[in-house]
Structure formats: structure tokens, C-alpha cells
Amino acid sequence: MSQQKLVYAIIEFLNKSLEDGTVKQDDKEGLEVAIQCIGEAFGVDPSDKEQSERLSIKPTTLESVFGLFLKTRDKVASSSSQPKPAGPTAEDKASAEKLKQKGNTLMSGKKYDEAIQSYTEAINLDSTNPVYFSNRAAAYSSKGDHLLAVGDAEKAIEVEPSYVKAYHRLGHAHYSLGDFKEASAAFQRGLDVEPGNPSLTSALNNAEARLKESEPPGETQSTPPAQPGAGSNGMDLGGMAEMLRGVTGGGPGGGGAPDLSGLLNNPMMAQMAQSMMANGGLERLMQNPSVANMMNRVQSGGGMPSMAELMSDPGLRDL
Known part of the structure; x- marks a missing residue:
């Protein structure tokens, strides 16, 4: 599923490049053939409405995801070349908490972009607090950017593996993307940390049910029992x-x-x-x-x- 989502996003990007004039007229035919070959190789058909709803990552785009990766990579490279600070000061933590509260207020008002900005500023001051990443993941999910929510939820877990709410954020993001297998795995990881958590248990049951519904029936699937008074051909x-x-x-x-x-x-x-x-x-x-x-x-x-x-x-x- 995740592989097909990536291929679908690539095809969307290439089609957009054909339409907005990025690609020269002489190169269009060759690119169109390449798009068709890529789709056939991975079983992705952008004209299939059902596939489009299942594989699209909108409103997130491949460019925004790649841009986020480049920023993160550059930030990591920059930080690795400099002496690591001892950690956020007490003043930094206090300021970060105020920014978090501001973000929560903005979330209540459904001002998701502004909330994301507040949480980002809090993270810049104190990246050791998993709550800031988790809250930003919730903000991303609220505006439909579930792929970015996945990244923040994983970061929150990396910072603090025992922070249960992050597993719920991660599972919700995967669930919203239609990846019920990964959603089930995320909820189960949370239950491994806190067995019996009612919210995670309910979410896991829902994800597993949707996973079974989305799986195509196998050839070895057993025939359902005949209804009383009904024959094998459906006649009563x-x-x-x-x-x-x-x-x-x-x-x-x-x-x-x-x-x-x-x-x-x-x-x-x-x-x-x-x-x-x-x-x-x-x-x-x-x-x-x-x-x-x-x-x-x-x-x-x-x-x-x-x-x-x-x-x-x-x-x-x-x-």
C-alpha cells in the first residue's frame, strides 16, 4: 500500500509537470510513455476513481514531503557539525510551554496552520518534549496532512517511547491514509506500552476490522454456510x-x-x-x-x- 502511494504521488507530480509547462513540448511524449510504464509496473492507474481515493495523499504533495525531508536533512547536518548544546534552558522550556498553550488555543479555533507554527516554535526551543511533536501531528491530521502527522508522531515516540498518546496519533494518521495494516501495528505498539488502554484497544479493533474488509477474498476462502431453506444456488x-x-x-x-x-x-x-x-x-x-x-x-x-x-x-x- 505505501509503495503504491509513493508511485501514485510520483505519477501525480509528473502529470502536473506536463500540464504546467515544466516539461518541454518535445519531451512530453516520452514522459507520457514513462508514466504509463511506471503505472503498469506497480499496478497504479490514476484514472481509476477507487484507486485515486485510496492512494492519493492530498492535500499533501510529493514536493512538500520532499521539501520537508531536505529541510530536516540540512538541519541534522548543520547540528551534527556543531557542538551539541547541553539542552534547553529553564527559560527555553517556559517559553516553549507558553507556545504550546497558544497552539492549543489556536487548535480549538480550528486555525491549524497557525497552531502548527506555534508548536514548531516550541519544538525549536525544546525538542526534548514529545508533547510538542504529538500536538503538531494532531494539527497536521486536522488539516488533512496525514503523512506529515506520521513523521511527527514517530518523532514523539523517538523522544519518549512511553508517551502513549503518540501511538494513538500515529495510528490515526495511518488509518486516515487508508493504511489499516500500519494503523493496527501502531495501536498495538501503544498497547505493548500500556496494556488494556481502552482508547487504543477500541482503535485497534476498528483498524483490524477495516483491514479485513479491505482484503480481497482469497480463492481458498470458505463458502459461507447456506441460509435455512436456501440451496447452494441461492434459491429457497x-x-x-x-x-x-x-x-x-x-x-x-x-x-x-x-x-x-x-x-x-x-x-x-x-x-x-x-x-x-x-x-x-x-x-x-x-x-x-x-x-x-x-x-x-x-x-x-x-x-x-x-x-x-x-x-x-x-x-x-x-x-
Whole structure:
């Protein structure tokens, strides 16, 4: 799933480059062929609406994710070349807390971009507090940037592995992206830290249920049990009786044939027929050449055969 999301984001970026004039006219045809080849290789079709809803990372874009990566890499490279500070001062921590409170107030007012800015400033002052990363993850998720929320939730866990709320943020972000497998894994990681947490337990159950729903049925999937009174082909006794009533005209069968629809209304016969359908006997019966010939005769207007005719046909007599 995550691999297809990446491929889909790349194809979106390339298509956008074709449309906005980034690519020269002479190069467009070659790029269009490349896009088609990439999609076919990874089973990604941007024109498929269902795939589009499942794989799109909007409103996040590949460019914004890559830009964030470059900034982070440059910041890490810069910090590694300088002596590491002893840690945030008491003054830094106090200022960071005020910025966090400001961010929380902005979140309440649904001013997510401003809240993200406040949490970012708090992180710049004190990157040892997992709450700031977790809160910024919540802000990203609130505005639909779930991929960025994943990064912040993981960072919060890295800073403090026992901070349970971060696992909930991480699972929620994956869940919102439609990656129920990763969501389940995140919620389970949280439960490993705090077994029995009701919020994580409920979230895990929901994610696992959605994961089962999203999995395509395998060829070895067992056939669901037949419903009471229903055959393997989905026909119930009432439907079978109605079909036979139409064949025999509602009363005794033409040519002296028994009233088959009436027989099916007999409790004992109904039980026998139900057992026959449940065990696949009805399908085998309808595949018998003699039965097929008899049904063709009825449908062509020839009427039901008499009991004497039935008994004279070895195939039907054996049935």
C-alpha cells in the first residue's frame, strides 16, 4: 500500500509537470510513455476513481514531503557539525510551554496552520518534549496532512517511547491514509506500552476490522454456510415451489405428473429438498441429461411427462 502511494504521488507530480509547462513540448511524449510504464509496473492507474481515493495523499504533495525531508536533512547536518548544546534552558522550556498553550488555543479555533507554527516554535526551543511533536501531528491530521502527522508522531515516540498518546496519533494518521495494516501495528505498539488502554484497544479493533474488509477474498476462502431453506444456488424452497407451480400450472402436473409444487409444501418433502439443496444435490440433479431434456420439453410447450413416461426413462427412473 505505501509503495503504491509513493508511485501514485510520483505519477501525480509528473502529470502536473506536463500540464504546467515544466516539461518541454518535445519531451512530453516520452514522459507520457514513462508514466504509463511506471503505472503498469506497480499496478497504479490514476484514472481509476477507487484507486485515486485510496492512494492519493492530498492535500499533501510529493514536493512538500520532499521539501520537508531536505529541510530536516540540512538541519541534522548543520547540528551534527556543531557542538551539541547541553539542552534547553529553564527559560527555553517556559517559553516553549507558553507556545504550546497558544497552539492549543489556536487548535480549538480550528486555525491549524497557525497552531502548527506555534508548536514548531516550541519544538525549536525544546525538542526534548514529545508533547510538542504529538500536538503538531494532531494539527497536521486536522488539516488533512496525514503523512506529515506520521513523521511527527514517530518523532514523539523517538523522544519518549512511553508517551502513549503518540501511538494513538500515529495510528490515526495511518488509518486516515487508508493504511489499516500500519494503523493496527501502531495501536498495538501503544498497547505493548500500556496494556488494556481502552482508547487504543477500541482503535485497534476498528483498524483490524477495516483491514479485513479491505482484503480481497482469497480463492481458498470458505463458502459461507447456506441460509435455512436456501440451496447452494441461492434459491429457497418458496422460490423452488413457485418455479414448479409455473411449470405444472398450479395443480396436478400435465399428463398425470405429480403436483411438484404441492409436494414441496409438505413438511417432510420440504425437509428432504432442503437437505438436497444444502448438500449440492440440486445442482447435480439439474446437470443430469434426462432432467435437462425434460425441462427443455416443458419450456417448449410439450407439457410435463406422465408418470409412465418418467418410469420408462432409465435416467429419470434411477433418480
